[in-house]
Amino acid sequence: MTLSEVMNTLDAKALVGNDRLNTIEIKTAFAADLLSDVLAFAKAGSLLLTGLTNSQVIRTASILDIAAIVFVRGKSPPNETLKLAEELDIPILSTKYILFETSGRLYSQGITGCIKKVGGE
Amino acid sequence: MSLKYTNSFTVEGGNFEKAGIASVEIKKILKNMGINGDTLRKIAIAAYESEINIISYAKRGVINVRVTPDFVLLDVEDEGPGIENIGMAIREGFSTASDTIREMGFGAGMGIPNIKNCSDAFELTSEVNKGTHLRVLINISGS
Numbered sequence: 001m002t003l004s005e006v007m008n009t010l011d012a013k014a015l016v017g018n019d020r021l022n023t024i025e026i027k028t029a030f031a032a033d034l035l036s037d038v039l040a041f042a043k044a045g046s047l048l049l050t051g052l053t054n055s056q057v058i059r060t061a062s063i064l065d066i067a068a069i070v071f072v073r074g075k076s077p078p079n080e081t082l083k084l085a086e087e088l089d090i091p092i093l094s095t096k097y098i099l100f101e102t103s104g105r106l107y108s109q110g111i112t113g114c115i116k117k118v119g120g121e
Numbered sequence: 122m123s124l125k126y127t128n129s130f131t132v133e134g135g136n137f138e139k140a141g142i143a144s145v146e147i148k149k150i151l152k153n154m155g156i157n158g159d160t161l162r163k164i165a166i167a168a169y170e171s172e173i174n175i176i177s178y179a180k181r182g183v184i185n186v187r188v189t190p191d192f193v194l195l196d197v198e199d200e201g202p203g204i205e206n207i208g209m210a211i212r213e214g215f216s217t218a219s220d221t222i223r224e225m226g227f228g229a230g231m232g233i234p235n236i237k238n239c240s241d242a243f244e245l246t247s248e249v250n251k252g253t254h255l256r257v258l259i260n261i262s263g264s
Contacts, residue, residue: 036229039170040238044162052226059141060226063148063165088145 001026001109003068003091006047009105010095012070016082017091024067024091030114031103035060042066043114049102053077055084062088072099124154124261126188132175134201137225140176144169147186154188160261163239164193167257170232171197177222178202179252191262192241197255204247211237211245 004021007014014021030042031049035056038048044065050057053075061069068091071077076094085092095102128150130143148165156164168184175182179201187194209215211233218228237243242258 033226034229035226036231036235038226039166040231040235044159054225055138056140056225056227059145060169062145063141063162063169065162 001106001111003093005109006068006070006106006111007093009109010070010093010097010102012093012095015071015077015092015094016085017068017089020091026067026111028114029103029106029111031099033099039064041114041118046114047106047111049099049106051075051099053081055081057081058084058088058090061090066090068093070095070102072097072102124156124188124190126150126154126186128186130184130186132172132182132184132199134176134179134181134199137176137221140173140225141169143184144172147184150186151188151193156188156193156261160193160259164195164259167236167239167259168195170236171195171255171257173227174232174253174255175199175201177218177227182252188261191260193259193261195255195257195259197257198252199254200252203249203251203253204245205249207245207247 002022003024026047029047032038033051038060042064045067048061048066048069051073053071071094074096132143147168179199182199185196204210213234214230216228216230222228240257241260244256247253
């Protein structure tokens with residue numbers, strides 16, 4: 001699924017990376033409001049769905065090679081966050097859907113989780 | 122390619138706004154040296170989790186990076202309260218994090234176990250009221 005299709009599915013706005021919506025392809029996603037868990041479980045190339053909008057989200061995504069971030073629940077990130085995302089080249093989408101709804105919509109379109117369960121399955 | 126590199130990155134305790142700057146830089150440098158894929162990601166995660174730990178708990182610390190043709194060593198030393206019970210600290214879910222740390226999205230007790238998972242060799246020593254010393258080795262052969 002391209003970022004542009006993700007955007008349509010989530011009725012989202014692109015805040016950063018407008019020019020790359022059709023070139024970035026997504027297969028997996030990870031949803032969390034806890035960066036510790038993102039760091040432990042998210043896979044490279046995944047979409048990160050989160051309600052956290054601080055700079056740490058962007059740096060965490062950069063460390064993990066996250067393909068793009070979706071801010072859920074209509075959160076509007078501080079300017080520093082968007083500036084850092086541009087600097088580190090990470091596309092940002094924003095949707096009004098809640099985390100559960102966001103995940104469900106993407107899942108029904110074929111996006112799967114980074115892992116199914118913890119413990120190596 | 123003959124990989125050889127050493128550098129030190131100082132990290133200031135309590136400065137959450139700067140959390141991750143050193144690690145993003147370390148990742149960029151290693152990537153430019155030709156380290157990539159899963160190996161680069163493991164090094165970056167270990168460096169980042171270490172950096173977050175210094176910021177969350179210590180007064181100050183330093184991340185020493187040493188690259189050889191065979192491995193990358195992250196030697197992380199901090200001045201701070203130390204870890205009272207290392208056995209607990211390496212257990213998933215155990216945390217002594219403050220509310221500030223949790224508000225940033227960290228402090229779930231996954232940091233040290235995650236560093237360990239990313240490493241090929243791992244050594245953690247600590248002296249209470251003095252500081253913590255973490256050594257993480259990640260092999261780069263075959264990457």
